[in-house]
Amino acid sequence: MYKDKKVVFSGVQPSGQLTIGNYLGAIKNFAEFSDEYRCYYCVVDEHAITVRQNPAELRRRTYETLALYIACGLDPEKNVLFVQSHVSGHAELGWILDCYTMFGELSRMTQFKDKSKKNTDNINAGLFTYPALMAADILLYQTEMVPVGSDQKQHLELARNIAERFNGIYGETFVVPEPFINKTPSARIMSLAEPTKKMSKSDENENATVRILDEKDVIIKKFKRAVTDSGSEVRALDGKDGIINLMSIYGAFTGKSFEEIEREFEGRGYGDFKLCVGEACADALAPVREEFKRLMNDKAYLEDVIAKGAMEAYRDSLKTMSKVRRKVGFIEKPRF
Numbered sequence: 001m002y003k004d005k006k007v008v009f010s011g012v013q014p015s016g017q018l019t020i021g022n023y024l025g026a027i028k029n030f031a032e033f034s035d036e037y038r039c040y041y042c043v044v045d046e047h048a049i050t051v052r053q054n055p056a057e058l059r060r061r062t063y064e065t066l067a068l069y070i071a072c073g074l075d076p077e078k079n080v081l082f083v084q085s086h087v088s089g090h091a092e093l094g095w096i097l098d099c100y101t102m103f104g105e106l107s108r109m110t111q112f113k114d115k116s117k118k119n120t121d122n123i124n125a126g127l128f129t130y131p132a133l134m135a136a137d138i139l140l141y142q143t144e145m146v147p148v149g150s151d152q153k154q155h156l157e158l159a160r161n162i163a164e165r166f167n168g169i170y171g172e173t174f175v176v177p178e179p180f181i182n183k184t185p186s187a188r189i190m191s192l193a194e195p196t197k198k199m200s201k202s203d204e205n206e207n208a209t210v211r212i213l214d215e216k217d218v219i220i221k222k223f224k225r226a227v228t229d230s231g232s233e234v235r236a237l238d239g240k241d242g243i244i245n246l247m248s249i250y251g252a253f254t255g256k257s258f259e260e261i262e263r264e265f266e267g268r269g270y271g272d273f274k275l276c277v278g279e280a281c282a283d284a285l286a287p288v289r290e291e292f293k294r295l296m297n298d299k300a301y302l303e304d305v306i307a308k309g310a311m312e313a314y315r316d317s318l319k320t321m322s323k324v325r326r327k328v329g330f331i332e333k334p335r336f
Ligand code: ATP
Pocket: 011, 012, 013, 014, 015, 016, 019, 021, 022, 023, 024, 025, 026, 027, 147, 148, 149, 150, 151, 152, 186, 187, 188, 189, 190, 198, 199, 200, 201, 202, 203
């Protein structure tokens, strides 16, 4: 707890250009906590290297992700915005928590199963133990609440189990965190190419994703190509995954419910609907794109934010780290 404020933590991997899934499922919800909570929003570069990355691209995307946090409305004065690898406690606590996480638990994680199917030539130990590092990110700051998309629910449950297990052995050490998942369908945005799969920023099929930074004409073209069924009615019926996904996206950007959308598009075809979804999405994201461009041209400012975030997060992490070291039986660190 920081000055009596409860703590919120979340992270995004700099593993690709961010999608509207990342925006609607996660980042868009971050800012609403800034006043009442002590908020840490982290660019989780250590998680990103569980899949092979090009070093120059990883560096660029780390800056971009941080700039996008700010462009999406996160004020660096009100939130701790930082890069995971700048605070050694994440990796340090990650290792310790590895030793309190069971092989069987990690084997059940669907993200591990999915990613190991996609990266058959690089099923490394980090990809497997990823959820223990994620638990460390969260527990390091005594986090109460973690805003995420619904794909992260399973990892959050594991983080809770790890915290409870550790507390059970050593006495109260960690706050047990709660996930905060949007109640609306936008907690899980699906791929535009395969609407039964989640939209994912590392998807290589460009038609599957809409990126936050895509230009308006690109966004409109991508929605035009979105896979739907052969029908023509804009209705949220069972099996119409493509249309339901587009309705979720349209609803998230316009605030309209499914019933309102069905009424609005009664008697109009898919083509008309897709164009409206594209326009609503592009218009809502235009200010984010503008602000992002401005920030990326101000590297000095971004460096300042990164330095301040690293300092604050590091300072705030020390208390938990020394408590954990003591509890597990490590001797005190010499001062030098
Ligand atoms: P990758 O493709 O590299 O696995 P990702 O697109 O799944 O990346 P993450 O960095 O792993 O994105 O996730 C950042 C946040 O965005 C998480 O809170 C996650 O739940 C959320 N998120 C990711 N994809 C979606 C989606 N399709 N719908 C809603 N939320 C999402």
